Amino acid sequence: MSEVIRKSIVILNKIKPSEEKVEWSVTEISRELNIPIQTVHRILSCLSEYGFVYRDNQNKRYKLGLSLMELGLSIRDNLSVRNTALPIMEQLSSDTKESVYLTVQEGCDGIFIDCIDSPHLLKIVEPIGMRRPLCVAASKKVILAFLKPVSQNQIIEELVTKGYIPNVEELKEQLTIIKEQGFAISYGETTEGTVSIAAPIFSWEDEVVGSISVAGPEGRFVGTRLNEIIKLTTKSACEISEELGWFTRV
Structure with missing residues (x-):
């Protein structure tokens, strides 16, 4: 350079x-x-x-x-996944009354590219553009879990080299569970006392291209409400994916 x-x-x-x-x-x-x-x-x-x-x-x-x-806004606005996801994110935030985030992958990281804030005074507010390794928190882990094995292993190796993953086997077990159940849930991994639920978004090529997540204070994510938020989040992720052509993959 x-x-x-x-x-x-x-x-x-x-x-x-x-x-x-x-x-x-x-x-x-x-x-x-x-x-x-x-x-x-x-x-x-x-x-x-x-x-x-x-x-x-x-x-x-x-x-x-x-x-x-x-320049940054031109990139964000031209991301088809964002344009497709925005109205669905607004509906999900309206249904859950919690903050909703859209995350995309860049290299070994996940980046928040848009957010719909919760109407509650007590809410999660993470900045647009915030970057975290794909091994941290639900919105990033769910992307890592659904990557093709070769890409997933390459990213894990790089994150290990950078010191982000202390226990590879534990992470791989988490990713297996996430892939089996179709969503990820994390407690306090980015902000203490919070919960995040995330589901993957797929392209027409059946490639994971991002995730949609709902985040809020832990006290509001319990019992039947937790289950309802999981259902709404996974449903919203499927709607975005289908808008991107994923439904025609079979």
Whole structure:
């Protein structure tokens, strides 16, 4: 990779907004990344020209520009699974009164690409774009469980190498159960005190392309209501899959 491109990516990742900091000076970026100040200034000037970063002319500080959001939204909006899933997600959230998430795979990770928030004051709010390994939580594990064996094994090997899987046999047992029952359920794997129920979404080629999940506080996912949410989630996943042509696979 070109060194300039690498440094540009490093800088963009560094100035991502957080609760602590939204804007950065050239000096701060240079010091934090140990990149010469002249290099930082030159890269930021180029990125600013194309709208990838924005420079406040009053305080001379930089933040991410709207061109990045435009690119990200164009990818999200062009995902056929999202366009198909959105009305079904809205109905599922209306039926369950819980937050509903759409997750797709990218490499060894699962990424939330859309969400319908619960109407409850006490609810799960995870950010769109949040990325987690496919071995963590129901919405990701259900995708991993339904991948073809070769792809599944390759991903597991890579996640083991990265230190994300302490016990491979235990994970494989979980994936077997998930595949047999057709859905995944996790307790507190992403946020403590919460429950997530997820079901796989398939393409017309019978390939898993994502998952739909319902998440909320553990106290609301008990008894007959838990069973009802499982039924509604798996039903919604089938509806999305059929809209994508999965129903015509036989």
